[in-house]
Amino acid sequence: MKNLKLFSLAALAVVFLTSCSSVRVIADYDKEANFKTYKTYAFYKTGIDKAQISDLDKKRILKAIDAEMSSRGFVKSEQPDVLVSIFTKERERVDVYNNNFGWGWGWGGFYNPWLWGPGWGGGWGGNNVSTRTEGSLYIDLIDTQNRELVWQGRGVGTLNNIKNIEKKEERIREFVSQILQEYPPAITVAAN
Template sequence: MKNFSLPLLILASVLVLHGCASVSVISDYDQDIDFNSYKTYAFYKTGIDRARISDLDKKRILRAIETEMSAKGFTKSDEPDLLVSIFTNERVEVDIYNGGWGYGWGWPGYYGFYGPYAGPGFWGPGFYGNSVSTRTEGALYIDLIDKNKKALTWQGKGVGDLYTGKKIEKKEERIREIVAKIMTQYPPETDSED
């Protein structure tokens, strides 16, 4: 029984780690800006209209940004300090895992008089074939533009695997996760000299 538990534990660990897809985040900003002076924002419709995603996903992203901006103390305004714009990009990644020789759990592969052999499994050498998987990787850029100066003051970028299944709740959850991770970079932490 101990031999059977170890492969299941390893398989479960791999599935859990694969399910927790990470998001890589970077940001850039204008060092001459006092980010504490910004208190209000509005969405920059022209920029958002250019984003190459469905209107439904745009709404999901904008709702997630509203949540994060509100949590940072911003209020939405018709006379904003900042304009928020987004840009998206996606690509399909193909992962190929080459098989090889190794040890693992298996069942003897012969058929007896009463059907497939139903005896105990075994540990031993074997050849494991190639496997191919695809995933969609997306990049979301969030731009914060000083309305009066008409200049980009901050940009955050998040890159991660997108949820491409049928469950809308999981898609919304992934979008919220990506936006929240990007917005952890705002306001930027300025380097202070000692």
């Protein structure tokens, strides 16, 4: 039984650690857009100004987007093909883990209407509750000629209050990189 408890705790730790570090990504796009024609970009200041995060984090996100776009062959331009905008959302996530079980000595025991006192009882117990901030970063690409959204990527993951600036920047780069891995979309052409 001790090994089962240790296994349960180890499995819980692995699940918790992987859920904290991963970024879940969802992307959507306009299937009529010609993504091959997009070669240049600029940031959409009006949209970025509305993002409800600190100016320092905005700078970090934009710097990470610059690096990703450059690595994909995009060039920043005054006359861009696409505008890049961002926005964010966050929410508190509450996780409840029920990871202890077994038999023990305690008050009450099994229900007996004529007897109340010490007894043996068993079952599940030991709930652990944790809260964490889960955030979403949206990256939008807007076609400048049509003024329409053509691609949107969203990354959802845990945002820890990271005091170490290097780790915070690394986490932001991870978010941006994983979101932009979905761009350009893998468009499949249906056979006629």
